[in-house]
Amino acid sequence: MQKIALEMTKNPRQKPLDQNNLGFGRYYTDHMFLMNYDEGQGWHSPRIVPYGPISLEPSAMCLHYAQEVFEGLKAYRAKDGSIRLFRPDRNMARLNISNERLCIPQIDEELALEALKKLVKIDQDWIPTAEGTSLYIRPFIFAVDPHVGVHPANHLIFCIILSPVGAYYPEGLNPVKIYVEENYVRAVKGGTGFAKTGGNYASSLKAQDEAAAAGYTQVLWLDGIERKYIEEVGTMNVFFVIDGEIVTPAIQGSILEGITRMSAMEILRSWGLQVHERPISIQELAQASDQGRLSEAFGTGTAAVISPIGELKWGDKLMVLNNGEIGQISQKLYDSLTGIQWGSLPDEFGWTVKL
Numbered sequence: 144m145q146k147i148a149l150e151m152t153k154n155p156r157q158k159p160l161d162q163n164n165l166g167f168g169r170y171y172t173d174h175m176f177l178m179n180y181d182e183g184q185g186w187h188s189p190r191i192v193p194y195g196p197i198s199l200e201p202s203a204m205c206l207h208y209a210q211e212v213f214e215g216l217k218a219y220r221a222k223d224g225s226i227r228l229f230r231p232d233r234n235m236a237r238l239n240i241s242n243e244r245l246c247i248p249q250i251d252e253e254l255a256l257e258a259l260k261k262l263v264k265i266d267q268d269w270i271p272t273a274e275g276t277s278l279y280i281r282p283f284i285f286a287v288d289p290h291v292g293v294h295p296a297n298h299l300i301f302c303i304i305l306s307p308v309g310a311y312y313p314e315g316l317n318p319v320k321i322y323v324e325e326n327y328v329r330a331v332k333g334g335t336g337f338a339k340t341g342g343n344y345a346s347s348l349k350a351q352d353e354a355a356a357a358g359y360t361q362v363l364w365l366d367g368i369e370r371k372y373i374e375e376v377g378t379m380n381v382f383f384v385i386d387g388e389i390v391t392p393a394i395q396g397s398i399l400e401g402i403t404r405m406s407a408m409e410i411l412r413s414w415g416l417q418v419h420e421r422p423i424s425i426q427e428l429a430q431a432s433d434q435g436r437l438s439e440a441f442g443t444g445t446a447a448v449i450s451p452i453g454e455l456k457w458g459d460k461l462m463v464l465n466n467g468e469i470g471q472i473s474q475k476l477y478d479s480l481t482g483i484q485w486g487s488l489p490d491e492f493g494w495t496v497k498l
């Protein structure tokens with residue numbers, strides 16, 4: 144494995160004083176990880192350096208054609224003082240899946256994981272300790288060829304930055320209102336929906352904006368061909384409880400395979416619950432709601448962990464779930480996942496990595 148060089152900052156920054164007001168992605172730590180790719184040399188010069196601006200040519204390809212991929216995970220400070228990561232190997236594996244789709248050269252997953260751990264250790268004083276807070280880790284890769292021509296990049300930068308983030312639910316888990324999107328689509332089979340790449344988010348902003356203006360927190364995405372099958376909710380995977388069984392859309396090429404999603408399924412199954420990955424149409428959901436068989440719905444993702452859904456608006460139809468209150472399964476799943484992540488519950492699955 145390549146050796147990771149280290150240059151410590153001479154100007155440590157002021158850490159945010161108020162841990163109860165960190166928000167999300169507002170503060171960054173003292174250091175970042177960088178590595179370059181140049182054709183002929185491969186990935187080289189892995190290094191940890193002071194956090195700061197990166198200079199680019201205005202012609203840098205990522206600015207024009209969005210050849211970019213990213214990941215998101217968290218480091219948690221447990222009550223015993225230890226620092227924990229949650230299934231970080233999965234993030235690195237997924238980064239390479241995204242790389243493959245965007246014609247970005249594969250990274251050495253072990254090296255990337257080593258770099259991530261080293262960086263978190265160096266900036267560990269930045270990990271907040273207040274209830275529900277964490278250090279958000281953002282690995283990303285972008286093309287920097289100074290070339291306004293469309294082709295796979297020959298020069299790229301891999302960067303990891305860290306951001307102390309606040310509790311997602313400072314006032315406790317509150318079910319959100321969701322707008323079922325019938326006009327815009329997030330992804331189609333054959334596109335880039337299964338990759339974590341910037342373009343997917345750029346193209347989702349308009350729908351999100353319109354839903355927000357109408358009083359909704361997120362949109363529920365339907366499939367891009369028939370506008371019939373459910374895909375994801377905002378930037379989260381989505382689960383429904385119908386007749387006491389749990390269903391989630393099957394991974395079929397346009398859905399991002401979340402690590403929270405796969406972990407949630409394993410926990411739910413360990414409780415003896417049935418979890419089905421299959422196509423779910425919005426019509427089926429509306430019918431189940433009418434018949435009182437749709438008891439809960441929730442999104443899953445690293446940022447919120449579990450996001451309970453209280454209301455779904457589909458055209459003229461309004462589906463209210465569990466009287467707009469958080470359901471039992473959603474709450475229990477949230478408690479289990481966060482318990483494992485923050486180390487207050489035993490990790491029977493071997494998912495946490497202590498630093």
Ligand SMILES: *Cc1c(COP(=O)(O)O)cnc(C)c1O
Nearest residue numbers: 378379380399401402403444445
């Ligand atoms: C990141 C992401 C998710 C959730 O993935 P996790 O690994 O659980 O954080 C789901 N959908 C989209 C579109 C995403 O970008």
